[in-house]
Every structure is written in C-alpha cells, then in structure tokens.
Amino acid sequence: MSDKKKCFVIMGFGEKTDLATSRILDLDKTYRVIIKRAVEEAGLECIRADDIIHSGVIDKPMYELLFAADIVIADLSTSNANAIYELGVRHALRPCTTIVMAEKQFKFPFDIGHLIIRPYEHLGKGIDAEEAERVREELKKAIQTLLDKQDVDSPVFTFLPNLAMAKLIDKLHERIEEAAIKADENTSELMELFKEARADGNWKGAKRNLKRLLEKRPKDDYILQQLALATYKSKDPDAITALEEAKEILQTLRPQQTADPETLGIWGAIHKRLWELKQDRQYLDEGIWAYEKGFYLKNDYYNGINFAFLLNVRASISTGKEAIADIVIAERVRRKVLNICNDFLQKGIKDDNGKPDKEQIFWVNATIAEALTGIGEKEKAKEALATAVKEAPESWMEGTLNEQLEKLNKLLETGP
Template sequence: MAKPLCFVLMPFGQKPTTAGKMIDFDAVYRELIEPAIRAADLDPIRADEEMAGGIIHKPMFERLILCEYAVADLTTANANVFYELGLRHAVRPSSTILLFAKNTGQLPFDVAPLRSIPYDIGADGKPDNVAAIMPILTDRFQEARKQMTDSPVYQLVEGFPDIQRLKTDVFRDRVAYSEQIKKRLAEARRQGLAAVRAVEQELSQQASMGDTESGIVIDLFLSYRAVKGWQEMIDLVSRMSPPLAKTVMVQEQLGLALNRAGRGEEAEEVLVEVIAKRGPSSETYGILGRVYKDRWESAVQQGEPFRAKGLLKKAIEAYLKGFEADWRDAYPGINAVTLMELSEPPDTRREKLLPVVAYAVERRIAAGKPDYWDYATRLELAVLAKDESTAAHALEDAIANLREPWEAETTARNVRLIIDARKKRDELVGWEGEIEAALTRQGKR
C-alpha cells in the first residue's frame, strides 16, 4: 500500500542568512527532515531544484495541493518557500508543518506567531543536535494525522472558503471602522496619553482586545509608546490575543516599556528569551543594550563603580551584537561607539567601528528613505568627531524628521553622557551643550 506523500518546501544548496551564517540546506533535508518524514511512515517528495530557481510549474502546484502532508523550512525567509506556503495554507486547512533554524535572523512578522519547530545549526552549516529535534518533528507529523486545522486562513477567517455576500459586507464595515480608529489614534497621539486611553476605552466597549483586529491593537500599542504610556503598553500585552502577544515586535516593545517603567530586570528576561527563541537581531539587542545602559547609569548615581563598569561592558557588548546581526542598522552601532567613548579609559575598538557605523548610516540616508534615527546617528557621530558644522546640519535634519518626543530625549541623553565624559577629561569643545539643549527642548514638546 502506498504511503501518504509529504511535500518539502525549502531552499536548495548552501545559503547565507541575515545573521551571516551559511546553512547547508541539502544537509538539513538529508540528515533531519527526510529521516523524520520516513519515521512518521510518510514518503518525502522534494521540489526539483530547477523548478525552485524560477517559475513555479504545474507539477509544483499539483504537489502543493495534492500531497497529504507538507513541511516548510522558513529559514532565510526564502521568497519561493513563502509563496508556496501561502498557497498551501489557502488550499489545505491542515497537515502543514513549519520549522526554522535558530539564531539565523528573525522570521517575518506575518509568520512569526505560527507554530514552528526550531532546530540548531552547527559551525559547519549542517543541522546540529539532530537526535533531539528529529523525534519532535516526527511527532508533529503523527499529530498532523488528526487533521487539526493549522492553516491561519482557515483558523481566522470564519467559513472559509465558503465566503458568502453577508461575510464580505461585514468585512467592508470592518475595514471602514479600522480606518476610522486609526485616524482617531493619530489625533489622540497629538493630544496625549489621556486621549489614547479614551480610544482604548471606546474599543473595549466594542470587543475584547483579543478579538479586536490585530492592526488596530498594534496601532494602539505603538500610540501608547508615542505618548510614553509605558504601563499602558505593559497592560495591553496581557489583553492581546496570545499569538499576537508572542510576536517578536510586541515582545521587543514590551521589553522597552518594562525598562522605561523602571522594571529593567523583567525587561532583560523578556528580551533574552526573544533572542533565545528567535535568534539575534539589531532591534532586540538594541533594546537590551538600552536596558544595561540604564542600569549602568543607575549604578553610577548610586556610587557603585565596580557594578557600573560591569554593566557598561554588558551594554557595549549587547549593542555590538545588535550591529553585527545587521550592519545596515546603524542604531546599535552608534550606541556601542558612544559607550566605548565613555569607558575609562576609552575603548580602543571604537576607532575601527566608528567608520563602519558612519558608512552604514550614510548608505541608509543615500537610499532615499532616511528617518529620525539616521540623522540622529549622523549627529552623534559628528559630536564624537568634534565636527561642529556636520553636527549642526544633522541636528536640523533630525528635528525635521522627529516623530515622537522620546526620540529626541534619547539622543539628548547620549549627547549629555558624552559631555559629562569630556568634562572629566577636560576635552569639551563648547558647542556640545547647544546641541543637547536643542534636543531637550524637542523632547519636552
């Protein structure tokens, strides 16, 4: 009797990840995925390599639609794999298994909440600790035989694929309502914390946060961030639907809010867990670096020099790891360089790192879509280099692109730290205080 077929969606050959690690996907298939499929008493079938590199042909569609089971490796966010996964989820309510390699970059937001199996990659790019991961994968195939719905399309869109006119009319009403609420939130952010709270109260009267459209919930969440509603952000996470609350973006911003609310140790736990589960990223390490940086300042103020030095080192290393995770993101890089400048004596690594950070931010600005942080980074680099003219122009651009007051506060704080360090060394050039004062005024608006 023929065994059920399991179609494998994954890249071919050796591919680099956003974290800079090279993965041998053929070895992943050969040593992990294929044996797990066979152990579940299924027959594996993998796309032909020539099909994966170009147009998806009729046989590919047939395999995606007709194979009883499928497994998709989401590592590297391969475009073909994601197209195929989307098609599979649209036509099959169940029996699709997901996995990804740990510490190779974040999964895209849309698939991050889905139930996925993480696996380890060794230094040689091949799967590591296979003996521990393979039984989990095999068990998931056995579980899939129960035909439990795993497609988010079938899970979240009631009645799919039999969508009636009534359903589409309700959808249109929801879209209109969503746009209305987003406009309300944009206005509330200009008015302040109380106005954003009022919008949440109105939403709560309509439905619980767990049942409210994710886009509205995230907009509300980030609106609280804009008006420094740190406790409100923390409280909102507990009321979100579990899949949304577990996404990397929400957990990162939860860490930021916890830290701003004075709960640094809890923030550290949240962020370290995100890194352990989803791998390194410039954003997660950037926020973790800020946690250590705040604790360093607190230790300095409390007169604990040894603790302060240890925390400063942890902050520098966190920012460095963030910059190494994605060299295109200059934010953790500039923070690492600035803190190296504040070390006693100054960390000599900053001399090699500074031009790399400068190149990264200039490339972002040249790309045509710079934001506040790009110009703020250019500003800090100019302050570090004692370049008054560049600092003045960068300040103008930063203020013109300011979105939220806390952004200016953050940059003012960094400039203040540089000023304090230079005072101790008698290295002040005089105009740094004007930069700090201008940023501080923006932060109070």
C-alpha cells in the first residue's frame, strides 16, 4: 500500500450556475488548474469523488475518505449543497486538516460565516493564469502548514473540545487505496474520448462515451446537458426520434423551472429544431421562451443570438403589429449581444493555461457574424465570419455556423 498522504476534494463537477450571480462557473477547471496541481505539488495524492472506482454506490468510500483523508479541501462555489453537507460531515469526524475555499462572490450561509474561507476569482469559463498561480501557492502552503501543526479547524471540535475521535484511520487507509485505484477506463479518459469524438463531429461516439460517464456521475448536470446535445446532433436513428430522446434526457434537469442558462439554451435548441422539422407552433413558442429566459438571466450571447433568430422566424409567420414587434426586439437583442461579445474579446478569452481559448473565441466571433448579418451590417459580418472560420478548432463548427447564417439570410430576404 502506498504511504503517500491523501487529499480528498469535495466540490461540484462540470459547469454549474451560481444562482446568486447568474454566472456559469467551470468547476472542473478549478479542480484541474488550481486544486489538483497544488495538492500534488505539496506531495499528496489528490482524489475527487469521480476518481473513485467502486462496484457499489459511491457513498461508502466517500464517507471513508471524509473521515480518513489526511487533508480535505472543500470548494463551496455555487453554494453546492452536496459539498456543504460533506464539509459538515468532515467537521463532525475530524478536528483538523480541513481547508475551505470558494469563488470570491460566494454568498455563504450564516452557519459557516465564522469559517476561514479562502477566496479566488473565477471568470466563468476560465481562470486567469496569474490568479491560478497565486491560489495554488496559497493552497500548497496551507496544506503543508496544516500537516505540520494539526491546529483545530472544525467548529464542532472547537466548541466541543472533549469529543473523542475514533481510532479507525489506519484501518481505513487500505480501503481508501483500493477505492482510489485508477481503472483502465476512468472518468478522465472517458471525458477525453467524448471531447475527441465531438471535435471530429462524431456525435454517436460522443453519445456513447457520455452514457458511460453518466454511469459514474449520474447526477452531473454538465454530462446530462452534453448527452442531450450529442443525442439530438447524432440524428440517430432519425432526427425527430433523436430530438425526442434529447428532450427526455434534459427533463431530468427540470427545464421549466431551472435558472441554468446552459440547460435553457439546449432546451431552446431542441425545440428550434423540432419546429423546423414539424412546423408546429408550440415548438417555436417553447424555443423562444427558453432562449429569452436564458438570455435575460445571464446576458448570455448564445441564448441571445438564438432568441433573436427565433423572433425573426415568428415574425415571418405573423402579421401587423405582432410581426413588427418581433423584428424590432430581435434587432435590439442583437445589438446587446454585440456589446457582450465585443466586451469578451476586449478582456481576452483564456484557457486553463492562460492561452487563448480557441473554442470560445470561435463561438464569440460566430455570434458577432450572425448579429451583424441580422442588423444589416453585411461587410462587417463577412469580416467576422472569416475571423470565426479561421479560429474554428473543431471540424463541425464551420458547417454549423454556415448553416445558421444561410437560414438567417433566407428569413431576412423573405421576411416582412
């Protein structure tokens, strides 16, 4: 058995919406770029729940790790309920060696207001390279200090100092080691296989890998969202059946009640395509509702540009004031979207390593091209299109953009 000390990380997975600020935070980037690197640089083995290979439910090895891990790091960003609960369990079991951190805009409940919470700044899709380096260094120092000093940091043991801690740590280490063994096909590998398939436009392959990922992380919103996306894009066995299946997958995330712009965007996309195939007005209205809600929740450019497009679609089948109203609102939305996208480009769109994020840069430029087309700025739209195509990191992206622009141009030519 390895003698290396262990750090168990409790936090959300994937991209999660911070309801307090309506921002989407990529928590996997926090884990990869900050936490995992800091832990490994401090000389510990870093384990997150999705790294545990276990034949039964995950609860047993998770509780063992909450009790026996030498260090636990809890990232409470987006007020993740599971992470907050697991932090409470750790505090009840161990008097020391627990680190709490959260994105700087985290709104913490009263009962944890007295804890030391280490803040960091998340930009949503990415984290600034200098900020990541600063937080990594702080975490590494905190880990080393806690291991050396063993100061009490649990409020349970602070206020109830006579509690006796159970002497089971040594017996649990072997079980933890077995639970954390890396299988040939672990979560990280499946995620890479999914991304490779998506990059090649192989949506059936992406769907297969996402289904296997879902077996390991059945409550992960990001995986459910991506599975719904891959399902409808696969058109397997046919476009309509795939869309209906995607709808059923996304129903798990309660799209009618959600405040998550990502879920709303995919829900809108499904209904947009159902409208195109079935020409049933209920699908058009549902798509508009979803995109509009997603746009105004977050000022999200993806939801906004699609909201504007469907307004033009509805205007094309309407008359009089109704048609005029939709056209006017569509233009206003596009101008807001242009401001959002230009602001993103001015600030710089970076990936985990502080380098330009080509995928996000493509989508921002693609959105600018569509918005400019929609407001009649054709020459500028051509320039934005050329820039977007040049930046496209995955083969299917250019085709998707050209298909959308073709639909929009037809609408503008025939519209009222």
